[in-house]
Amino acid sequence: MNFENIGGMKMEVKKIAVLGAGIMGHGIAQVCAQAGYQVNLRDTKDEFVETGISKIRKFLGGSVERQRMTQAEADAILGRIKGMTDLKEAVKDVDIVIEAIVEDINIKKGVYKELDQICRPDTIFASNTSAQSITEMAMATKRPDKFIGMHWFNPPQLMRGIEVITHDKTSKETLDIMVGLCKKLGKEPGICKDSPGFIVNRLIQIWYNEGLNMFDEGIAEPQDIDTALKVAYNFRMGPFELRDMVGLDVALASTGTQYRELMREQFRPPRCLIMKVKAGDLGRKTGRGFYEYKSER
Numbered sequence: 001m002n003f004e005n006i007g008g009m010k011m012e013v014k015k016i017a018v019l020g021a022g023i024m025g026h027g028i029a030q031v032c033a034q035a036g037y038q039v040n041l042r043d044t045k046d047e048f049v050e051t052g053i054s055k056i057r058k059f060l061g062g063s064v065e066r067q068r069m070t071q072a073e074a075d076a077i078l079g080r081i082k083g084m085t086d087l088k089e090a091v092k093d094v095d096i097v098i099e100a101i102v103e104d105i106n107i108k109k110g111v112y113k114e115l116d117q118i119c120r121p122d123t124i125f126a127s128n129t130s131a132q133s134i135t136e137m138a139m140a141t142k143r144p145d146k147f148i149g150m151h152w153f154n155p156p157q158l159m160r161g162i163e164v165i166t167h168d169k170t171s172k173e174t175l176d177i178m179v180g181l182c183k184k185l186g187k188e189p190g191i192c193k194d195s196p197g198f199i200v201n202r203l204i205q206i207w208y209n210e211g212l213n214m215f216d217e218g219i220a221e222p223q224d225i226d227t228a229l230k231v232a233y234n235f236r237m238g239p240f241e242l243r244d245m246v247g248l249d250v251a252l253a254s255t256g257t258q259y260r261e262l263m264r265e266q267f268r269p270p271r272c273l274i275m276k277v278k279a280g281d282l283g284r285k286t287g288r289g290f291y292e293y294k295s296e297r
């Protein structure tokens with residue numbers, strides 16, 4: 001495909017709302033503010049918003065310590081981010097809404113229906129879903145042409161790529177604006193069509209699941225499997241460490257969706273993943289998953 005003509009911005013994006021201040025949302029808000037955008041960061045409770053903002057502050061503090069930016073630059077970035085819980089206030093007058101809330105299609109569709117009523121008619125909706133259907137969410141709104149997938153990678157501040165996912169009704173203008181935005185954010189956009197897990201999660205899911213299946217089959221412990229990959233191939237993390245970083249609830253929701261929709265055995269959620277989620281051990285964000293963590297949240 002030739003994307004030469006893509007990326008010229010028609011709408012001038014100035015203000016962005018990020019919904020969800022969790023693992024992904026706070027990082028997405030930081031990247032947008034670093035690129036100079038005004039950002040409203042919204043979650044359902046004050047404490048969630050505050051946790052997200054304190055993680056941004058900590059990240060920026062580390063960058064100042066390592067002399068990657070000045071304190072004044074860090075302060076200016078933080079100054080562009082407004083935390084809030086009121087949805088109407090968060091999306092008032094924004095050009096783009098980037099949604100990074102729980103990986104549940106019904107909750108997401110409910111939020112999009114509400115957004116459709118309260119946002120400006122030209123506001124673009126971009127979902128950071130890992131594997132839910134962009135088409136289905138778009139069709140919950142009256143603006144499917146302004147609906148697109150914007151799949152970031154964890155942690156958003158450090159990972160270079162963003163998958164930009166179109167569906168049959170995404171307009172060329174929406175795609176252009178989103179590709180242009182990714183570039184302005186310093187990211188490399190990769191375009192693909194809506195399908196469960198898009199490109200990256202579809203490929204990586206099989207790798208994750210085989211690692212977890214080996215543990216279920218009693219072949220090796222999580223640490224042995226992670227270490228084997230790290231020492232053999234210089235991987236920075238193994239499947240269990242990565243799953244804990246992503247969040248096991250998000251991991252289960254995405255492999256579950258791929259299993260149901262692609263109907264292939266390799267996407268079947270591993271038993272150990274199901275049991276961890278049932279027990280509320282969701283990885284780093286709860287302090288325990290396949291490993292234990294001290295004061296992550």
Ligand SMILES: NC(=O)c1ccc[n+]([C@@H]2O[C@H](COP(=O)([O-])OP(=O)(O)OC[C@H]3O[C@@H](n4cnc5c(N)ncnc54)[C@H](O)[C@@H]3O)[C@@H](O)[C@H]2O)c1
Nearest residue numbers: 020022023024025043044100101102103128129130154246
């Ligand atoms: N964790 C990852 O590595 C990763 C990577 C790429 C994409 N994603 C996707 O990003 C989205 C968020 O994942 P996460 O890992 O940041 O989850 P998370 O659990 O860390 O954060 C989700 C946040 O959304 C909030 N929330 C719930 N309902 C809300 C609502 N109605 N409005 C606003 N906020 C609401 C929650 O309070 C929570 O703070 C999911 O769709 C997930 O699939 C996650």
